[in-house]
Amino acid sequence: MTAPPPDPATSLDRLGQVAGSVAQVVAPLSVLTALLFYFGYASSRARYLYFGVDVDTIGLSTQDYVMRSPEPLLTPLLVLALLAVVVAVVHERVHRRVQAALADAKSADPKVAAAGRDRLERGSRGARAVVATGDALVVVGVLLLLAFPLWGGWAYYTLVTPLLMAAGAGLALYGRRIARSLESAQQRSALVTVVLSVLLVISVFWATATFAEWSGRGAAREAARHLDRLPAVILDTTERLHLTSPGVRETTLEANEGQTFRYRYRDLRLLIQGEDRVFLVPETWDASDSTLLVIMDDSVRLQFRFLNDPP
Structure with missing residues (x-):
């Protein structure tokens, strides 16, 4: 016996189910990747702006920004x-208290019912106070x-403002939810719930973005205080750079046949490396x-110096 041919409708249904399952996974992953990219970008932008470098000139990839997002x-x-x-x-x-009060309010015992209604009334007043x-x-x-x-110039403006709105939206949402469970006549306003929920999400996003920027700036200040932790670099160039930083040592290399590199610079540290360029600091x-930008081509030569720490 030969197997009957597959039903096209059944195959299409299965394909639709698979596509739906894939979409349910891909969509959250795309949103998560976008969020990680944004926070990584915000932190990196604040970090390298401290050294006078626009992060867009570095040439970092999306994966680079995503990998930098966990820290902030x-x-x-x-x-x-x-x-x-909490x-x-x-x-x-x-x-538990609401359910106990509702059960007592329906008790056949008049005293228990009265005590339950009193607790419900106090709970309603508390919920309205929270709202x-x-x-x-x-x-x-x-x-x-x-x-x-x-007030825009206040240092904590971009953190206090979203935190106030996030706390307010959260309390208002929770207070309304408790009030509806205590008062049977309490009408649920879908519009108010949606608006408060959107405000809560936006405020949390804003506060997190602000903290990411602060984290990047703090990391930059920490790096500036301990530049000796960055990789040491020796830079050879074909032309004199005329650096103004007093801590960088310049030496002239001996002129030999076929030697194109004429100048060597020491006491430099690698700040960040992009796709085709590196940024060095004294x-x-x-x-x-000033931060030194070096384009990686035949006119420069980089040497990474070992730490003076014998193995």
Whole structure:
């Protein structure tokens, strides 16, 4: 007996299921990659801007930025994880009390029912207070946004503003949820929930991006304080560079037949290497010095110096 031919409709259904499953995996991965790229870019941009280098001139790839994103994201992710644990613990306790109060309010015993209704009333007042506090924090955050021309120069503006709005949106959402569980007549406003949820996500994103920039700037300052930790470089060139940094030593190489390199520079450190260029800084770099850009072609020669630490 020969097997019956496959049903085209069944094959198409299976293909559709596979495509749907792949889309469910690919879409979150694409969003995650985009987020990692952005935070890695924001941190790298702040880091190398400290040395006067525009990160776009380095030529880093998307993978480079993604690989640089864990450092600035570590602290925000830990904070969010701890907040999630705290919220989960608080919500569990509140949920148990709400369920107990609702059960007591339906008791056949008048005293127990009255006590349950009293607890529900106190819980409703507490939920409304949480909502009012959240709304107030959101209003303060919006006022700070409107006051950007006056307060935009404040060092903590870009962190305080989104944190206020994120805290306010979170409290308002949770307070409304508890109020609906306590009050049967409480109507759910889908529009308000969506707006607050979008505001919460945007505020968390803004705060995380700000921390990524601060992390990059902090890493740059740490590197500037300890340039001796960067790879040491000896640079040979065909022409004199006329460097102004006092810590860089220049020596003239002996002129030999076939020798194209005439000058050698020591006491340089490798800051970052791109696709076809490297950025060097003096070993005793400070804010008055300049970062050296070296294009990797036949006119320069790089030597990486071993550390003076015998194996």
